[in-house]
Amino acid sequence: MTTTEVPTDVAAFAGYVRERMTPHLGEFAQAGAGAAGAERDDHIAAVEELREGHEEQVACMRRLQRVLYDAGIAWPSGPTHLGGLGLTSIHDTVVDEVLDDMGFPSREALFVGLNIVAPALVHHAPAQVREPVVTGLYRGELIGCQLFSEPGAGSDLAGVSTRAVRDGDDWVLHGQKVWTSMGHLADVGEALVRTDPAAPKHAGLTMFLVDMHAPGVTVRPIRQMTGGAAFNEVFLDGVRVPDSHRIGGVGEGWKxxxxxxxxxxxxxxxxxxxxxxxxxxxxxxxxxxxxxxxxxxxxxxxxxxxxxxxxxxxxxxxxxxxxxxxxxxxxxxxxxxxxxxxxxxxxxxxxxxxxxxxxxxxxxxxxxxxxxxxxxxxxxxxxxxxxxxxxxxxxxxxxxxxxx
The missing domain is CATH 1.20.140.10 (Butyryl-CoA Dehydrogenase, subunit A, domain 3)
Structure with missing residues (x-):
């Protein structure tokens, strides 16, 4: 079925998603992570948090994301040339609701990359970065995180002090980020940093896509009162980022x-x-x-x-x-x-x-x-x-x- 044959009516689209995913119920039930169709336990959480020994859980999320991508329903609102269907955010929600109703495992570890990092890349990143990274996120091959908040810049986000200095074709980043959701699992991070300390605070910012496995990146989970550790501190000590991985123009980070x-x-x-x-x-x-x-x-x-x-x-x-x-x-x-x-x-x-x-x-x-x-x-x-x-x-x- 081509994208022109995918139903746009919300109810019909829900039926289409269910039809596409029904053959995979057994696969994810056997995976033992969020057994598909199984009765829910008594535990209730506002935010799902990965615990010790979560590797198989994350691997299951990646596999499910790949299944969705291959089925053509990983990103209904996304542009068609990047694997989307060109529909609306309502259709994105329909996919989540149908998967939840069918009993498929959550994709909590992928949330930031899919819903926050990818849209920014689509709108602002150069094609040579946008296409492979966005596709990797929606195929479940990459996990993304957001490197925004700092110990001294939470609500006043434009007050970030992490700095980036140009060095040839690279930028060198120094600073600390905090409350980074899923940073300990991430492959790439969207980092808001200061490139012009003399400019007004909103005008002196630039956004970069950081390789979370690069030398100089240190991630430390923060243990919460709920017992989980979904948030992290991230230290950037001389991390080199190619200028080609700049998202948007220099000084356009706030945009x-x-x-x-x-x-x-x-x-x-x-x-x-x-x-x-x-x-x-x-x-x-x-x-x-x-x-x-x-x-x-x-x-x-x-x-x-x-x-x-x-x-x-x-x-x-x-x-x-x-x-x-x-x-x-x-x-x-x-x-x-x-x-x-x-x-x-x-x-x-x-x-x-x-x-x-x-x-x-x-x-x-x-x-x-x-x-x-x-x-x-x-x-x-x-x-x-x-x-x-x-x-x-x-x-x-x-x-x-x-x-x-």
Missing amino acids: VASTSLGNERSTMSGAAGPLTPYVLERVVELVKRLGAEENPILRPQIARTVAAVTAMRAAAGLTPGSWTHRLEPVSGSVLKMLMTRALDEIARLAEDVLGERAFVDHGEKDAFAWSEFVLGVPALHLAGGTDEIQRNVIAQRGLGLPRR
């Missing part, structure tokens, strides 16, 4: 970063599409199992939770042209805020219902089942830009309000 950040915010909410109604269903089951549905103290929280999830799903279901002209550029920030609010309300309800059982093991069925979710949700208020940053983006760029 490239804006492309990445916009995709990060919208895809985070899209990635939560399958998760949020599933977790809502689980928390409602919990409420009923513990006989708390008639509790007058809990009922308002139950209503707030359902309303928040419904609002997020409704907004996420809007097509790109459905947003008003003013809000279209900030739709990613709006969706990200709605997503974190929905997950917040679910976590609050689970914590209210369980009390100390969310964190203290009494040997009961629900002990610890929700702990990683409740502990992990606050991180989503920081990932992809803090809530405060999102509100500023919406106010200034979407509503035209003045800076204070």
Whole structure:
């Protein structure tokens, strides 16, 4: 079937994805990583985190990505000359939802490369870098990471101090990055660095594609309170990057970063599409199992939770042209805020219902089942830009309000 024969109707496309992936169910069930079609366990997490001995899990994600690529559905919204279908981001979400419903393993380790790094490369990188790297990411051959935040530049991202100095045909990078998701698994990294210290902070930045296996790159996982270590510190000590691996023009790093950040915010909410109604269903089951549905103290929280999830799903279901002209550029920030609010309300309800059982093991069925979710949700208020940053983006760029 050619791309012109792929159905564009969302429901028909979902059926097409299911048809293409059904022959592979047995393959991934036998792999033993996220056994396809298997009943889910009681464990619930806001963000899936790879644990010790995760090599087979990551290998399974890579294999699944290659299967999707060969089936022609790895990147529905991508350009056709890079293996995409030229459809919309809604079709990307459909693939995720169908795979989740069928029981295929997640592709969490590939998220940053597929949804944040690849779009920036498509829009800004030279062809000799764009085509092999984007194809490698979508074939599962490469894992990407984002080298943005620094110890002294988190919310104020334009304040990065990692520097790059030109040396012939190369640039030499020195500095430290932090909170780098999946950096310990990455093959390539999108690095925002300062190339002109004398220029205004937004104007002195340039973006590079860094080989994460190059000499001078050191990655140290950061252990979190959830027990996982998905985030990392990355040290760049004299790392040489060819000028051919510059993404965009010198001094245009902020423009490239804006492309990445916009995709990060919208895809985070899209990635939560399958998760949020599933977790809502689980928390409602919990409420009923513990006989708390008639509790007058809990009922308002139950209503707030359902309303928040419904609002997020409704907004996420809007097509790109459905947003008003003013809000279209900030739709990613709006969706990200709605997503974190929905997950917040679910976590609050689970914590209210369980009390100390969310964190203290009494040997009961629900002990610890929700702990990683409740502990992990606050991180989503920081990932992809803090809530405060999102509100500023919406106010200034979407509503035209003045800076204070």
